Amino acid sequence: MDDSTPPQQQQQERTPGLSVDTYEPKEMSRAEFQLLPRKQQKRIMKQEMWDRRADEFKEKQRQKNRDGRRRRKERVREGEVPPRRKAEDQIRTNHRFVIDMDFDDKMDDREIKSMCAQVQRCYAANRQAARYVDLHITQLHGRCRQRFDSALAQHSGWSPEHVKLDDKEYPDLFPAEDLVYLTADSPNVIESLDESKVYIIGGLVDKNRYPRLTLDKAEKQGIAHAQLPIGQYVQMSTRKIMTVNQIFEMLLRFVDVPDWKAAFLDVIPARKLEN
Ligand SMILES: C[S@@+](CC[C@H](N)C(=O)[O-])C[C@H]1O[C@@H](n2cnc3c(N)ncnc32)[C@H](O)[C@@H]1O
Structure with a gap:
């Protein structure tokens, strides 16, 4: 015990x-x-x-x-980590990101816990970033909603400048032509981030059980989709499918300094990189 x-x-x-x-x-x-x-x-x-x-x-x-x-x-x-950044020292950008929490029924209880922890990490990263973005958690419902209302109730103290939790779906919040679903299965590769677009990350922990799930969703909705250009900058020993918070942290780093290679190397664990 x-x-x-x-x-x-x-x-x-x-x-x-x-x-x-x-x-x-x-x-x-x-x-x-x-x-x-x-x-x-x-x-x-x-x-x-x-x-x-x-x-x-x-x-x-x-x-x-x-x-x-x-x-x-x-x-x-000791200079090992930087001091916590105060909100007034952060620069607000116009970049918009969504974490799509549509997949509550696709995860077991452990995965739900892990997914919610990843959302927490995304908030913390945005709250500490030199340049922060507009982050929306959409369609928060089911067990994830319950978890946010009980074990993670401290989220009521989160800064609304750095995250917005919503039970609405992203098509109710943004015009369809602005939406780009990020998915490792897309044949399209983004080169940069466009402030007029809203980039969506699938809020899913699935250990590769549901290949193409988010690509199929984007195609059904008729919205744009793309993968990050990971393969162009780094050699990986595993597949290029990242967790939600890894993708969000890469995007945040790129917003700060537009250098994909540095963003990927900062976030991808060394064991996943080929020597
Ligand atoms: C663990 S993955 C979920 C994989 C899931 N099978 C799917 O269909 O998307 C979590 C999310 O991170 C994003 N993601 C992961 N790797 C990516 C990549 N290489 N390029 C773009 N987005 C990625 C996607 O939005 C994805 O939905």
Whole structure:
């Protein structure tokens, strides 16, 4: 059992020998406790143990966050990572990107979790970029929506300048002629980024289970599609299909400095590059 085990499970695993005959209650004296019916004693004991474990769990999480912040400060001091950028130091651009969350029913629960974490990473990257873009998360629904409303509820504190979460679909938000679906399966290759266009990334973690899914969607909708020019700049040992946050981070880097090679080398993990 590690620190991230939820308190309910910790309580069950850690208190097998606990008994009302020896229990010292928190809210009343032992004498008062003994006068209560056994059933009520058990209920009180269980509730208090639960609260105690929940408090311990929360404190451990807080400590972890404090340690993380302290470690980051040290790394900034050592010059290993740059300091966090303040919003007022960022430059706003007119580039527009969409993450299309249409594919909730195509992912299992682990993939949904991973997809939501990737959206978080995209927000964080946009919030820290020297030049940031207009980022829309469209058609947020189903399990991803639920996750954003519960485990990831902190997104309500996200800056609306850096991300817009929407249950609408992108054709309801932008003219069809402006849309370009980015997909590794497209025969077209983009050379640059055009500020009059809206580039769509498929919000999908599928481990290659659904080849052509986004290409078929774009063709059905009659909108433009293209892949990034990865093959023209770097040699990869695997297929050129990237995750959502990798694609978004490449695009952000290109917005900052229009150099595809540098953008790809910055983001693609070294193990995926051919020597
Ligand atoms: C994990 S991929 C999903 C692959 C999925 N089978 C599909 O049909 O798109 C996530 C998204 O990243 C984008 N993407 C990944 N690799 C790309 C590439 N080489 N060029 C352009 N977009 C890419 C696409 O928008 C894609 O939908």
